[in-house]
Amino acid sequence: MTTATTPLVDLFRVRFGEPQGDLLSVTVPARSEIAGNHTDHEGGDVIGGALDANVQAICAANGTSTVRVESVGYGGFEIDLADLAVLEAERETTASLARGMASELVATGRTPQGFDLIMQSSIPAGSGLSSSAAVELAFGRAMEALWEGDAIDPVTLAKMAQRTENNYFGKPCGLLDQLAEALGGLAHMSFADPETPATEKLALDFEEHGYALVLVNVGSDHSALTGEYAAVPGEMKAVAAAFGKERLCEVDPAAFDARVNELRRELGDRPVLRALHYWYENELVAKRWAALQAGDIEEFLALTRASGSSSAMYLQNVSVGGAPEQPAMVALGLAQRLLENDGAVRIHGGGFGGSIQAFVPLDRVDAFCTGMDGWFGQGASRHYRIVSEGAGYQWL
Structure with a gap:
C-alpha cells in the first residue's frame, strides 16, 4: 500500500478513499505550436514545443468495471468499461475522451479494469494550448500502466489520442497537439506519411538567445468554436478533393495555380485562400526549423512574423467571420505596439480566439505582461x- 503524500494524493483519498493498491502518477505537458499553423492535417510540417504547464493525475485500480474520474474544479463522471462505443450524448465532453482512450487501449489486447483517477490542470482551458490532448494522453498513459500490456511509444499513443478526439469527442484535429505533448521538448514533425510521422528534436532554449515565449489568453473560449475550427x-x-486527392500535400501547387478561377467559382474564395496559406506556411516551417538549428533567432523571428501575417490574411483563423468581436486581432495589434517591432507575435494554435503567441525580449517581459x-x-x-519530458507516468 502506498504511503505517498502530495496535495493531489490527499485529494484522491478525500474523493475516493484509501487506494486498494499502489498509486500511479501521470503528467502530460501542454504544447505550443511554434510553427505550422493548420499544416498538420494536410500532411505538412510542424514545430511543436512542450510547455511547463500540464495535466497531472493520480490514479489507482478500484476492483470494479467502472472508471471514476474527478477533475479538480470541474466535477466528475463515470464510464462503464462494458460499453466503449461512441455515445452521441458525450460529444465534446471529457467523458468521451476517457471512453475513446479505453477503446483504443483495449484494441492493443489489454483487459480493461476499473480505476479511480483525480486530475488537475495548470493549462488554461479553451486557450489553444491543447488541454484536451493532454487529458487524452493522461488517460492513455494511466490505462497503459494499469492494464497489463506492452509499452506504447509516443507516436502510437498520440495517434490513439487523435482518433479519440476525432471519433469520440467530435473534433477533426490533426496530430500536432497529441504528438507534441507525447514527445516533449522542441520537436519538428512531418506528417506526409500519416501512419509514420517523422520526428526530430532540438535542444534549444529561446531564453539563451535573448527571448521569452509568452502566450496571452485573449478571453475568447476557443473550445466553444469547434465548428469554425472544423471548417x-x-x-x-475540399480543394484537395477537386484534384482527386485527400490532403493538400498531395496536390501540385502548379496545378492549383492553373485552376484558381475554377476553384473560386466552385468552392468560393476562402478555401482558395486557405490552400494558399498551407503552401506558404509549410515552406516557412522548414525555414524556421533551419533557422533554429543554426541558432539564428533573428531569422526565426522574421519568419514567424511572416507566418502570423499568413494566418491573418489567408488562413483567416484570427476572428470569426461576421462577429463584431475580434479579441485575438486586437491582442495582436496591442502586442505589436508593446514590442515596437522587436520580437514577434502571431495567432496561436487553432485560432479563433484562444491565445496569441509572442516572442518577447527578456528585458521587456515584465512590461509586456503588465501591459497585456x-x-x-x-x-x-x-x-x-x-520542457524536455513528454507524457509519462511513474508509480508512487
Missing part, C-alpha cells in the same frame, strides 16, 4: 519555458 481542414480538403494583462485581465499573459 479550416474541411475547406482545405491591463487590457485582457490579470494573469492573461504567461511566460512559458519548453
